[in-house]
Amino acid sequence: MPSVIEHAVGRSVSRKDGIGKATGRAIYADDLSFPGMLWGRTVRADIPCGRVRTIHRAFDESGFTVVDFRDIPGKNVIALIEHDQPCLVEQEIRHATEAVLLLAHEDRERLLAARVDIEYDARPPVLEPERSSVVFKHIRIEKGGVDAALAGADLIVEGTYRTGAQEHVYIEPNGVIAVPENGGIAVHGSIQCPYYVHKALVTLLGDAVSHVRVVQTETGGGFGGKEEYPSTIAAHAALLALKARRPVKLIYDRSEDMVATTKRHPSIVRHRTGVTRDGRIVAMDIDVLLDGGAYVTLSPVVLSRGTIHAAGPYRCDHTRIVGRAVMTNTPPNGAFRGFGAPQTQFAMEVHMDRIAESLGMDPVRLRELNALTPGDTTATGQVLGNDCSALETLRRAVKQSRYHEKRANVASTGRGVGVSLFYHGSGFTGSGELRLASRAAVELTDQGVRVLTSSTEIGQGTRTMHAQIVADALGIPYEQVEVAQPDTSRVPDSGPTVASRTCMVVGGILQRAAAEVRRRIGDAAPGDYFRANGPLRVEAEYEQPEWIRWDDDSYTGDAYATYGWGCNVAEVEVDPVTFEVRPLRLTAVVDVGKAIHPALAIGQVEGGTAQAIGFALLEHVVMRDGAMANGQLTNYTIPTTLDTPPIDVTLVENPYPGGPFGAKGLGELPMDGPAPALINAIRSVGFDVREAPAIPEVVMAARRS
Amino acid sequence: MRFRLNGADVDIDAHPMRRLLDVLREDCGLTGTKEGCGEGECGACSVLIDGDCVVSCLVPFAQVEGCSVTTIEGIDAEPLQRAFMDEVGAQCGICTPGMIIAAATLGANPTRQEMQQALAGNLCRCTGYEAIFRAIRAAKRQGGAPAAAADAGR
Numbered sequence: 001m002p003s004v005i006e007h008a009v010g011r012s013v014s015r016k017d018g019i020g021k022a023t024g025r026a027i028y029a030d031d032l033s034f035p036g037m038l039w040g041r042t043v044r045a046d047i048p049c050g051r052v053r054t055i056h057r058a059f060d061e062s063g064f065t066v067v068d069f070r071d072i073p074g075k076n077v078i079a080l081i082e083h084d085q086p087c088l089v090e091q092e093i094r095h096a097t098e099a100v101l102l103l104a105h106e107d108r109e110r111l112l113a114a115r116v117d118i119e120y121d122a123r124p125p126v127l128e129p130e131r132s133s134v135v136f137k138h139i140r141i142e143k144g145g146v147d148a149a150l151a152g153a154d155l156i157v158e159g160t161y162r163t164g165a166q167e168h169v170y171i172e173p174n175g176v177i178a179v180p181e182n183g184g185i186a187v188h189g190s191i192q193c194p195y196y197v198h199k200a201l202v203t204l205l206g207d208a209v210s211h212v213r214v215v216q217t218e219t220g221g222g223f224g225g226k227e228e229y230p231s232t233i234a235a236h237a238a239l240l241a242l243k244a245r246r247p248v249k250l251i252y253d254r255s256e257d258m259v260a261t262t263k264r265h266p267s268i269v270r271h272r273t274g275v276t277r278d279g280r281i282v283a284m285d286i287d288v289l290l291d292g293g294a295y296v297t298l299s300p301v302v303l304s305r306g307t308i309h310a311a312g313p314y315r316c317d318h319t320r321i322v323g324r325a326v327m328t329n330t331p332p333n334g335a336f337r338g339f340g341a342p343q344t345q346f347a348m349e350v351h352m353d354r355i356a357e358s359l360g361m362d363p364v365r366l367r368e369l370n371a372l373t374p375g376d377t378t379a380t381g382q383v384l385g386n387d388c389s390a391l392e393t394l395r396r397a398v399k400q401s402r403y404h405e406k407r408a409n410v411a412s413t414g415r416g417v418g419v420s421l422f423y424h425g426s427g428f429t430g431s432g433e434l435r436l437a438s439r440a441a442v443e444l445t446d447q448g449v450r451v452l453t454s455s456t457e458i459g460q461g462t463r464t465m466h467a468q469i470v471a472d473a474l475g476i477p478y479e480q481v482e483v484a485q486p487d488t489s490r491v492p493d494s495g496p497t498v499a500s501r502t503c504m505v506v507g508g509i510l511q512r513a514a515a516e517v518r519r520r521i522g523d524a525a526p527g528d529y530f531r532a533n534g535p536l537r538v539e540a541e542y543e544q545p546e547w548i549r550w551d552d553d554s555y556t557g558d559a560y561a562t563y564g565w566g567c568n569v570a571e572v573e574v575d576p577v578t579f580e581v582r583p584l585r586l587t588a589v590v591d592v593g594k595a596i597h598p599a600l601a602i603g604q605v606e607g608g609t610a611q612a613i614g615f616a617l618l619e620h621v622v623m624r625d626g627a628m629a630n631g632q633l634t635n636y637t638i639p640t641t642l643d644t645p646p647i648d649v650t651l652v653e654n655p656y657p658g659g660p661f662g663a664k665g666l667g668e669l670p671m672d673g674p675a676p677a678l679i680n681a682i683r684s685v686g687f688d689v690r691e692a693p694a695i696p697e698v699v700m701a702a703r704r705s
Numbered sequence: 706m707r708f709r710l711n712g713a714d715v716d717i718d719a720h721p722m723r724r725l726l727d728v729l730r731e732d733c734g735l736t737g738t739k740e741g742c743g744e745g746e747c748g749a750c751s752v753l754i755d756g757d758c759v760v761s762c763l764v765p766f767a768q769v770e771g772c773s774v775t776t777i778e779g780i781d782a783e784p785l786q787r788a789f790m791d792e793v794g795a796q797c798g799i800c801t802p803g804m805i806i807a808a809a810t811l812g813a814n815p816t817r818q819e820m821q822q823a824l825a826g827n828l829c830r831c832t833g834y835e836a837i838f839r840a841i842r843a844a845k846r847q848g849g850a851p852a853a854a855a856d857a858g859r
Binding site: 017025168218458459599607641644 | 730735736737738739740741742743744746747749776777778786787789790791792793795796797798799800801802805817820821822824825826827828829830831832833834835836
C-alpha cells in the first residue's frame with residue numbers, strides 16, 4: 001500500500017456517476033426494456049368522496065390484463081405507518097385520484113384508448129383542513145408555564161401564517177417495471193427507499209410469490225416524492241405483471257404524476273408570543289395544523305418534525321406547541337424535503353419580523369437577542385452543545401450580504417431585504433434511528449472494496465460521498481471504492497434515503513464497517529488481501545450515542561443527535577404594477593459540520609434554495625373538487641434560469657463529534673429558510689404578506705397603504 | 706424516412722406523426738434523450754435539428770426528413786461534458802443531456818444573461834442552475850472558441 005494517499009474527504013473528487021450522466025448513458029427506469037413487456041395504466045376514481053356502484057369496461061378486452069382488488073393475494077393495503085390506505089379501491093373512495101382498476105397491454109395506443117365507466121354514490125367531501133373532524137395525529141410539546149408567562153409579558157404578538165401544497169417536480173416522473181422471476185417478482189424503478197417498497201410488496205403479495213426483489217435504477221430526482229409513493233406504483237405494476245406473467249412497465253406521464261402523487265402538506269400555523277420591551281421572547285404558544293389528505297401515510301412523522309421545529313432556533317423557557325395532522329378528501333400529502341419544518345419555520349420567521357415591527361426593533365437584533373447558543377435548551381428540553389451555530393451563521397450572513405446597508409436603503413431603492421434564521425435536525429426524530437437499526441456493509445473486491453447500502457443516489461451524491469468516507473476510513477484511494485447498486489437481494493437495509501441521514505447516519509455506519517475491515521486486514525491492500533485470502537464482508541449496525549434521551553410520550557428530550565444551522569438573506573424587487581416579485585440575490589450561510597465533498601454540499605444548498613424560491617413565490621397548487629387543477633408544467637411553474645437569482649453560499653464547519661469526520665445532515669436544511677427570508681423582504685417594502693406562495697394576487701391584497 | 710442522425714445517414718420506418726422523442730428512444734435505441742413533461746416545458750428531451758436546439762417531444766417525426774439530428778450520444782461537446790462532471794453540473798442527471806445540448810449552442814465566454822437565455826427552456830430541479838453556469842463557463846473558457854456542436858451534421 002502506498003505510504004501517502006491523498007485524503008478523499010473534504011475534496012471535491014469526481015462523482016462516481018458523473019460520466020454516465022454527462023454522456024446520457026446512465027440508465028433510468030424508462031430506459032429499460034424487457035422481452036415481452038407490457039405497458040401498464042391506472043384507472044382512477046374521479047370523485048373525492050363516495051362509493052363505487054358499478055364499473056363498466058367499455059372496451060374490447062382481447063390482449064388486456066385487467067386487475068382489481070380481488071386479484072390481490074395478500075392484504076389490500078399499501079403498508080407504511082398504518083395499514084389504512086388500500087392498494088385498489090374496493091368500494092369506498094376517499095380522494096379523487098384513488099386507483100380503482102389496473103390495465104396492461106402490449107399496444108400503448110389501445111391501452112390509452114380503453115374506456116372504463118364508473119358510476120358512484122357520491123358524498124360531500126371535506127376539503128378544508130379546518131373543517132375536518134378526523135385527526136390522524138396529535139402532538140403536544142410543553143415546557144414551563146406558558147399561560148403565566150404570557151400574562152407577565154410586556155407585549156403579546158399574534159399571527160396566523162399559511163403555506164400551500166408544493167409539488168416535487170423531480171424532472172423524471174415516477175415509474176417502475178415489474179418483472180416476474182423464478183416464482184417471485186422483481187421491481188426495477190425510480191425509488192428513494194427500496195426497503196419501503198419491499199415491505200409494501202411482501203404485505204400485498206403474501207405467499208403468492210417466493211420472493212420480492214427491489215432494484216433502484218438511476219433516479220432523476222426525489223426530494224421526498226419518491227419516498228413512499230413508489231410503493232403504490234410498484235404494487236400496481238407487480239399485480240399486473242403477476243397476472244399477465246409478463247414484465248409490466250408503469251411510468252407516469254407528467255400530468256398523472258402531478259395530479260396523483262403526494263405534495264408538501266399545506267399548513268396553517270398560529271402564533272401567540274409574549275416578549276419584553278427590550279426584545280426577549282418570554283412565552284410562545286403555537287398551534288400547527290397540517291392537511292394530511294385522505295390517508296395517514298407519513299403525516300404523523302411530518303407533523304412530528306414540524307412541531308419540534310415550530311419554535312425556531314430560539315431560546316424560550318415557556319413554550320407550548322400543539323400540532324394536528326387531519327384528514328381531508330384530497331390525495332395524501334407526503335414527504336417533501338424539509339418534512340414539515342419548512343412550513344413551521346416559515347411561520348416562526350415571518351412572525352419574528354412581525355414581532356420586530358411591533359417592538360420597532362431591527363429583525364436581526366431581535367434574532368441575535370433570542371438565538372439559541374450552546375447550553376440553551378430547545379422546546380423539547382434538549383440541551384445544546386458546542387455544535388450549535390445559530391449566531392455564527394446569522395452574523396456571517398448579515399455581513400456577507402451587507403444586510404444593514406441594504407435595509408437602510410429600502411426606501412430609496414424600492415428593493416426589499418429580509419432575513420431568516422433556521423435549523424434542521426439530522427436523522428430520524430427521537431428514538432427513530434434506534435428503531436430503524438440500520439445496517440451497512442463493506443466487502444473486499446479484487447480492485448479494492450465495495451460499499452453495500454440501500455441508500456439511494458438520487459442526485460445528492462450518495463455514491464460519491466459514501467465512497468469518500470470509506471476510502472479515508474480504510475486509508476485507500478477513492479478510486480478503489482465502488483458502490484453497489486441498491487438491490488434488496490444484495491444490500492442490507494440501511495433505512496430510507498430521507499431525513500438528512502444518508503451522510504451522517506449511514507455514512508457513520510460505513511465508517512465503522514470500514515474501520516473494522518482495516519483492523520482485520522492490517523496493512524494489506526484490500527485487493528491483495530482478497531486475492532490471497534478470499535472474500536471478506538463486514539456489516540455494521542447503527543449505534544445510538546449513549547447520551548441521547550428521548551421520551552415519545554411526553555415529547556421531551558434529545559429530538560435529534562445534532563442540528564444543521566442556517567441563515568438566509570433575500571433581496572427582492574416588487575413590481576408596483578403587476579405585483580410580481582423578482583428575487584435579486586439569496587445569501588445562504590449554513591453549518592454542515594463537515595463538508596465531505598464541498599462541491600456537492602454547495603450544490604445541495606443552491607438547489608434547495610432554488611426549490612424554496614419556488615415554494616415562496618411561484619409554485620401554486622390549485623385544487624378544484626379535491627384534485628390538482630393545474631397539473632402541468634405549463635401552469636404550475638418551477639423556477640427557470642430566468643427566475644433564479646444568484647445564490648451566494650458560505651459553508652460553516654462546526655463539527656458534530658458523532659458524525660463521520662464531523663458531518664451533520666444537510667439535504668433538507670436549505671429548504672427551511674429562503675421562503676420566510678423572501679416574504680420578509682417583501683414585507684420590508686410595505687406588503688403585509690403572511691403566506692406562501694406569494695403570487696401576485698397575494699402580494700396585491702397585502703398592500704399596507 | 707431518411708435523415709442524418711448523429712452524423713450518419715439513417716432510414717427509419719416509423720409513423721410520420723410519432724414524436725421524434727419516441728422514435729429516437731424506441732426505434733433508434735438512443736435513450737439519452739429524456740422525457741420530463743411531454744409538453745415542451747422542461748427541455749429534458751432537447752436535441753439539435755440542423756444546429757437549432759428543439760424539444761423533441763413536440764416534433765412530429767415527419768418534420769425531420771432530410772434534416773440533421775444530433776442527440777447527446779452524438780454531440781461533439783466533450784469539454785462541456787467534462788465540465789458538467791467536474792463542476793457537479795449534473796446531480797440527478799435527468800436534465801443533463803438536454804442541458805448539454807442547449808449549452809452547446811452558446812458561444813465562447815458567455816455572460817450570465819446569455820446562459821440564462823439559452824437555458825431558459827431547460828428545467829433543473831436539483832442545482833439551482835449555479836453549478837450548470839459554472840460548468841459552462843469553465844468549458845467555454847477552456848476552448849475559447851464556440852463548441853463544434855453547433856455544426857450538428859459534422
